[in-house]
Amino acid sequence: MRNVAIVGAGQTHHARRRTDVSQIGLAREAVTRALEDAELTMDDIDSVVVCTGPVLFAAVNQPEKWLVDAIGARLKPVVRVTSGGGTGLAGALAAVNQVRAGFADRVLVVAYDKLSEGALQYSISTLYDPFWGREFAVGIMGFSAAYWRARIDALGHSEEAAAQVAVKNRKNAMLNPYAHVKKPVTVEDVLNSRPLCWPIKLLDVPPISDGACAVVLASEDAAKTATDPAWIRGMAYYSEAENAAHRSMVQSEPLTIAAGRVYQQAGITNPRRQVDVVEVQEPYTCFELSYYEGLGLCAPGGAADLISSGATEMDGDIPVNPSGGCMGANPIGATALIRLAEIAQQVRGRAGDHQISDARTGLMQAGGGWANLRGVAVVSNTKG
Amino acid sequence: MSDSLLTGIDDAQVLDANIALPYTLTTGRAAGTFLAGLGDKRILASRCDTCARTMTPAQDYCNRCGEPSGEFLSMPETGTVTAITRTESVTLALIRIDGSDTDLMHRLSSGGPAADVGTRVRAVWADTPTQSMLDLDCFTPDDSGAEPGTPSPTGDIEPITEIPYAIDLAYRHSYGPHYGRLFDELATRRRILGSKCPQCRNVLVPPREFCDICFVRTAQHVDVADTGVLQAFSIIHMEFVGQTRKPPYVYAEIVLDGSATRLIHTVGGHDVDTLKERLSIGMPVRAVWKDAADTRGTLDDIDHFAPVFEQLP
Amino acid sequence: MGTNTLERVAVVASAQTTLRESWSSLQHVDLIGSAVSSALRGTGLRMQDVDVVIDCGSDVLDGRSISNCGFLGAMGAHHKEESRVEEDGLFGALYGTTKVASGSASVALIVAYSKPSESSVSAYYSTLTDPFYQRALGLDHVGAAGLMANQYLTTSDADEEALLRIAAEAWRKAGNNPWVETATVPTLADIESSPYVADPVRGLQLSRPVDGAVAVLLATEQVAHRLTERPVWITGMGTAMESHFLADRKPGELEACQAAAAMATRRAGISDVGSFGLAEVSGTSAAGEAMVVEALGLAHRGRAVDCYEDGASVSVNPSGGALPADPIMATGLVRLHEAAARLAGRLGDEAATTALVHGAGGLGMQNHCVFTLEV
CATH class of the missing domain: 3.40.47.10 (Thiolase/Chalcone synthase)
Structure with a gap:
């Protein structure tokens, strides 16, 4: 199996509510920091995996479609993996498989939620089966x-x-x-x-936060230029x-x-x-x-x-x-x-x-x- | 059940459900400035210095190179239609605002002279701004023959930072063969139905076509009791949007006798402090049904589950 | 997929439910379970042999957050690796293929489904748009299809007659597809007399949302040879995403589809797309399908209609494609199922030995995925 390394990571200064950036601007901040940390640019990235919580958190269906331009990923492979709260790891795993399979040499994973945009517990209650239990939903x-x-x-x-x-x-x-x-x-x-x-x-209980994180994954060959993978x-x-x-x-x-x-x-x-x-x-x-x-x-x-x-x-x-x-x-x-x-x-x-x-x-x-x-x-x- | 269920007759009975949620959306600098500009009857562009492109509407990041945009420009109110379509409700067009390097999507006026690709158009402003893209009401054909204007610097514009928003999505959920029977039985006989896996012999509530663990089709529907044991519970003090009961109350996950899965409901019949003290995991509980006159054929026909304290040693 | 240390990946089995406007008598889980159990049937594989499940569905269409959580049992995903790709099903197959190719799974199950009859297709598409610039205008898939068709006709030599022919061919072929339920098969005249829903797109030229589910089993070479004499090999994959804003895309062309096809054929080492035996492609309208066919390189710009003439070198959409039956999140995976089943001979004798498969997601086909197959 091909080895895969994390060669860069970045996150935003998380906040209860960020009013100075949009959802996509927030995600972009993390991407910029991860690329800087990896000493790479978007040109070096072969593929992007996007992760967010359920789309009802922020009223944008398939939000990667809106994000693509803000991170300069147009015409690259971009896909979103969702898996509830663990989605960031599910997305990283998808990226690891892309690298291991030789589909990509460097994959950017970006994960974000701007939870202050919506009503969190209520939107989480939509997890429940509408027939069976949603009437007693408690987030x-x-x-x-x-x-x-x-x-x-x-x-x-x-x-x-x-x-x-x-x-x-x-x-x-x-x-x-x-x-x-x-x-x-x-x-x-x-x-x-x-x-x-x-x-x-x-x-x-943890806070409700606006924040984003990004990680750059690389194949063993691509990681050769990285200082400390x-x-x-x-x-x-x-x-x-x-x-x-x-x-x-x-x-x-x-x-x-x-x-x-x-x-x-x-x-x-x-x-x-x-x-x-x-x-x-x-x-x-x-x-x-x-x-x-x-x-x-x-x-x-x-x-x-x-x-x-x-x-x-x-x-x-x-x-x-x-x-x-x-x-x-x-x-x-x-x-x-x-x-x-x-x-x-x-x-x-x-x-x-x-x-x-x-x-x-x-x-x-x-x-x-x-x-x-x-x-x-x-x-x-x-x-x- | 075999694949024959896929040739079953259509069932008109559906569960109407709505997902209605409130939001406060953050615009970001460019959209906030653009929307503020519309309120001021101005169309704003942003400039990508790297690509030397003028983008209308203004964008925070260049959609070609991804770099942050530079200054805002105040654009002419006129442009040329580059694409158009008329739907049942609206005429949509892509418009190349004079001096812009990108197209703006907007509405065209429904009455008046017909527009086509190449038609010159000008902005029509809404009477009362509402912090929306529709503060620019639409574009309308412009046969004045006036010379195209040119972009100019905007000066300071205070962006709109937040916009209230709401989603209201309507659903018509199918009952299907299992839930249909389940809720019929609840309504007519006040019995709760499960389905039995022929392999592991477990009874699954609510009934389902496949056993989750064995992945074999369940063989039959069976009644389960309206008594069970408390598998987990918590006491809800928190109030939140969309809540159907008044806090404090006891949220419970109950395994009904004869079944192997959990049912979500509430435990009541005593004050919450008593329940907090006396409830324990594994305690027997029984359903307390609402008056027969109030039957709706849902889980809510059970008012709550009552603990059976007296059965404890 | 470059180096020879990687596993070859094959489609070893697949199945779909009938695609129909409304499966009102069934729930999502019933459709999913039916497709999955049908895919396994006769393969010799049991659910225990499946290592990973990738599913493609939409919370907004399903009316339930993380809706895959409610469907895990019907997908056979209990205590397995599982992830949702909230995109057209062909993207799920791409994930599954990388999982098998990397050697971390022997058998992957890909599931895609939609029940648009339960919700508003317009709301599904309009919520895909940015909330500030496009959404307030009343933009949905219908308006997007109209604008794109208008651009296609404006920027190419194609005419409305060509788009009528493409739609008529799609419906004619769907009429022969037992898995697409059609009350009547509209003729070219019917299509021509159907009213515009977003001119120049007529009602019968817009893809028809249908309910349905599809399941595809992918496996390593070792497993594939054990199960079937005619494994369908995945020889190339590519994807690319367009700009979000419809106004920012190149008029009349699908650059992301071109990029995805270039990536897939480069990996497959194929220089002449005219050599493919068949193509299964997804279009959201007749003009959309024409643009896809051209972006894939199957026809010159504005000449997609040539692919629908008798004697065309590549058979495009023998299933009828997405116009008569568009199970939104499942559409691209249905294309993979159709192409693989034909190459494997599961749908009768098939002369073709190679296929090009295309799926798309997003408003106005913002995201594209292309597979190349070979037996």
């Missing part, structure tokens, strides 16, 4: 909270443990120049914050029928399957030891606990102890979300690609103030839909 938060409530009993993912995730990620976001929520909180602040969909409380060691994105018989609410099977596949590709047998830095897409704090277990960073039921031990802090042995994760910024359609860009910049030594020293291998997770779409990737500063 994505209500059912996420319900899953968490089930895991509290089964796995001990207590409100206190989740609050520690909020404290850690919000603290880490202070060091991330692209994050827009930079306010440290305490466990008590989180526990005392207003319940929105209990057990989810206000401070368990981050090599894709494994990447997968799996689905689960959302109302299949006996679907587990407790552990995410598609995450377990994706992680197993990626670890096999990357030669990872003990992620806690072999991985230096982790970025996960935590739409609510409770999910980060679940991902610890799904990714094998601890045994099932061990997440509360793992967060309490400090191991996932910046200075712990397995730092998770040094960027602050979604708690610092959450432009949903871009969020998964931001996680990938963050671990790439970590292993390239370009993560700035939130750099984990000597990070050589990075792990990221992303997902979306009804918590039924789950992807994983591993990057490294060596080809392996």
Whole structure:
């Protein structure tokens, strides 16, 4: 299989609302930064993959059709991959396959959402079957909270443990120049914050953001001119029928399957030891606990102890979300690609103030839909 | 069921659904300036210095080289039709504004002299600006024979930054063979139907043609109970657009007895604080139906599910 | 697809539902499940053998966000790699082909579907436009087809008579296609007397939205040889996207279609497109189809109509093409299914051994995808 590297990445300074740029202008900013980081221009790009959240977020159907001119991609291959909140990783995977198959040598992946344009929870409620359940729709938060409530009993993912995730990620976001929520909180602040969909409380919830991210992927040949490529060691994105018989609410099977596949590709047998830095897409704090277990960073039921031990802090042995994760910024359609860009910049030594020293291998997770779409990737500063 | 379902008779029964959502769209500098210009009865172009092109309407980025545009220009109100079509509702044209290097799409006046490719046209302005492309009401044939004007610098124009917008999409969803029967049974017998996979023997609610896991066609419809167990729940405090119940209430995912899948509904019958304290995962629940007179043949015919506290040890 | 270390990829099976104006008795999942199970039937493949599912559908047409999430079971995607390409189905086949060619999947299932009878086709297309400049004007697919046809006739030697002939041929061939349901097959005279919907486009020259689903199975060489004696090899692929604004595109020509075709034929090492045995192309109107045929290099500018004369070297749209049956998100993948099924001999004896396949997406065919096939 041909090796593929990330040779450039860029993101916007995310914000609750950007009134100075349009949706396409926002995406363009990230593209410009990724190309600068890669020391390339659009002329060097063979193909473009665009990712956004569901089109009802921003009232533009197939928004890549509007974006194409703003990024100078006219007459190039341009396609959009959508997969709920994990779409940025699903798009990166499509791009990786284009490079591996020899369809393209350099692919630009651009992911964005300008969530301030629409009514988020209401538009998410259109996920529900119009016949069966939409009348009780509670956006994505209500059912996420319900899953968490089930895991509290089964796995001990207590409100206190989740609050520690909020404290850690919000603290880490202070060091991330692209994050827009930079306010440290305490466990008590989180526990005392207003319940929105209990057990989810206000401070368990990431912000709603306008933001974009772009990544340049290159074949091994094309990456020869790059100074410090981050090599894709494994990447997968799996689905689960959302109302299949006996679907587990407790552990995410598609995450377990994706992680197993990626670890096999990357030669990872003990992620806690072999991985230096982790970025996960935590739409609510409770999910980060679940991902610890799904990714094998601890045994099932061990997440509360793992967060309490400090191991996932910046200075712990397995730092998770040094960027602050979604708690610092959450432009949903871009969020998964931001996680990938963050671990790439970590292993390239370009993560700035939130750099984990000597990070050589990075792990990221992303997902979306009804918590039924789950992807994983591993990057490294060596080809392996 | 075999492929014969594909020769089934047409069923006129549909579920009418609407997706209506509000938006506040950000224009960006060029469109915001252009729309502000229309309100001022001016047509604005932007200039790509790299390609030496004048683009009307103004664009933030050159659609040839992708570079950011430079200065805005105030364009003449006249131009020449380069393409035209008349639809049932509107006459659309591409118009090369005098001095522009690109075409502008707009409407042509419906009455008056006929226009064709090559026809000279001039702008007709709307009486009251509404921050829309239609502040330029349309173009109309111009037989004045006046000399074409030339672009000029605009001076400062404060762009419109945000525009309210709404989408309202209407759907007529087909019930199909499974939902049709499901909702008929709900309406006439107050029974909930599932379909049984002949391979894994699981009963799937709502009924469906294929077992998600085995990918075999389900063999038969079976009734499931209106009692079940609570698989997951949360307490909704948040209010949001489109919500059908008044917070706080309990959102629940319930596995009905005899089925292997989840049903989305609410748990009620007690105040929310009591439910928060006493509900637990795996607790039995039962459907509380609305009055028969209120039957609509939807899940909403079940008012809520009630916890069966007394069955607990 | 350049280097010989890569897997060759074949179309090993495919199936579609009947395409009809309204499948009001069925849901999306029923159409999808039917196409997928039909594609698998008789191949010896089971759903467990499928490694990846790529699907093409539209949230706006379906009336449901991330609508693929609701259809995963019917697509057989449970616990498999799955992604949606929210574009014409041929772009989904391109993704699936790269997945197999890269060696990361042995069998890929591509699914595309639409049920435009449940929603407004006009709303689907108008929401594709930028919200500031084009949308407020009342632009949709009908107006776009009219403007493009007007440009085509203005900038070439083609005339309305040629466009009538192209539409009449499309309908005549669709009349012989058992998978396209037509109450009556309109004649040239019927087409000529149908009113303009956006002059110079008449009602019967505009592609007819239909409901339907299509499924295509792609596989590695090793799997393909095991399953079939006549694998249909994908020898080239290309795509390109046009400018968004209709006013910014070259009048009367489809530059993105030209670029996509050039990419595909270059990869396939084909210099003479006149050598293809057949072509299956997607056009949103008779003029649109003519522009596609010319952009693909099958006819000189303004002379697309020659491809529809008896004795034309390349058989264009033996299925009837997209004018009589346009299942919007599925149209290009239906073209791939039709071409591959003919080359494989699944639709009867077929002399052709090579095919050119074209799909398009967006308003006024903004995005183009081209495949070359060979048995």
